[in-house]
Amino acid sequence: MRWITFDCFGTLIDWRHGIGTSLELIAPAKGDDLLAAYLRHENDVEAAAPRTRYREVMAEALRRACADLDVTLNDDDASVLATTLPYWPVFGEVGAELSALRTAGLRLALLTNCDRDLIAQTLRRLPVPFDAVVTAEDVGAYKPDEAHFERFRKAYEPAEWVHVAQSHFHDMIPARRLGIRRVWINRHGERPADAGVVREVLPDLRGLLAAVERA
Template identity: 45%
Template sequence: MAGRRPGHDRALERGPLRDAAHGPAADDEGRVGGGARPVRPHWGEHGFGIWAAELNETGKLVGRIGLSYHRAWPDDPELGWLIDPAHTGRGFATEGGAACVEYGLEVLGAPRLVSVCVEGNVESRRVMEKLGFRLHTTVPFEPLALPTTTIDLLVHARSEAQLEQDDVPPHAVEAADAPADADFAESERAVEREARLVLREDAHLQRLDPEILHSGGGYDQPMSRWATFDCYGTLIDWNAGIRSVLEGFFGAERAPGLLARYHALEPEVQAETYRSYAEVLTITLERVAAEARLPIPEGETGALARSLPDWPPFPEAPRSLAELRARGWNLAILSNTDRALITASQKTLGVPFDLVVTAEDVDSYKPGHGHWERFFERTTADREHHVHVGASLFHDVAPARELGLKIVWINRLGEEAEPVPDRELPDLAALPDTLEELVPA
């Protein structure tokens, strides 16, 4: 694959291309998704910008990849790409992006690069992750094509220091500064000389026949596989967290019985009206204590919510999640909690998730279907390539069955299955192999 200065081929701006990083195709002014600056003025003003991406062997235009300043985040050069749908899944975005990362940090000397996308754009987020970008912040953004609509964009960042630490895909780069007054009306050959950035095909990228593509070989998978997880009770030891507070207030002898009542009362509190999960924790604790005629220490009714960030993950959870990511699975959390609380638990797990849906996001709690409905709205997940994993028959197995989804039940408490899941496991240790059986690569 080769890159050259954009602007020489209007088909790039008008053709049937998909913007994997930003959304809609470029408009007639060369704006990508209404966020990136116009292509030609950007080169003239800044001396860098977007290159056309073409196949070395045929010269066929397959998209464009490069660095520009984005309206949502004008402080740092932003890596973006636009790939012809007929040529997605071949690693072009990753290959070209790797060259642009090195060009931006080493040649341009930018202290930091960013790459932005919407949360549901899992394919682009996976490419960003491969290139060493990490989630930095979320910013509101008003697309030019939708002037009355505000969306949230995730800003991923990568610094110069990471370049020496992270592995990037193999590529060959020839780069030099482009003249600020470059004439985009010049011939294709002259424009290519001026840009002096060539992304050359390696042995993998030259072999584009379908048989090789479908064999894997390091290419992006054409169909994403999704594993969604309940968090508390499945990944995080919910019982241990609740029990610890109960023992501290009321003693170890009373704690098991009080924990059983907590199990029964919390769904009732959730079903009454929507409240934040922090409020649910507080109200349920108060009702458990009132039933048992036990006083809660003064000022401690909110103790459960305060303790939640310290609730431990199950020992095998981080390892199994990391293995699933290594096998190419997309991971999501669908949890009956608040955004602030789940953020702390994600840090404890130490494994990145592609999407998180909380009760706060949908104003409802499982076993309602709101979490799953939001998940399918915000992703391109195919139900045949999706499996839900949960420890609660009431909150997870039953609604997943109602929705016709594949379900793996993590039966940590030795309960009887009703309804019956697709698979039953005592913990997460064997989950990677189990998911491979349910949805083979």
């Protein structure tokens, strides 16, 4: 079986747009600043409490971001990201590229830092079906912990496997440690110090099938 695993948010779903526009609802004109502050905190919250549900991770990271910027956050507004997450937009090229992988006979899976109920709602927005999903809730850990990858490998024993993701930190680094072939979707033009360890790099998913075959 030939498998392609994906990160979801940032790779298939435009989570920065989703978070930024959601935060505008509670703090008009401060969405971009809150997004930047939120991104600084989310990894720390996940690392400190890896068994915490993702909806609670988002709420706590938002509380910290608001505190940084002296933004008043009402208690019932802390759940805004979990509420809006199912409506965050899919990147425009995703449908065609996933369909091409399907046509080529590849199986598709998600390895996501998310809860089961939230990813179930997101799957309804993705334009092709997925054959498997591994969540942070399933493994009791958040990437860059290797638990997602280990669970997938044990459950599906892929004969060939390429992992595709936007986050160098959360996905490329652990995939490299485990010897998994990988394609980096570098949507933000990042230049990490060890970027050279990923041979296949694309600015978005266009041309993904060819990159997967090279990998």
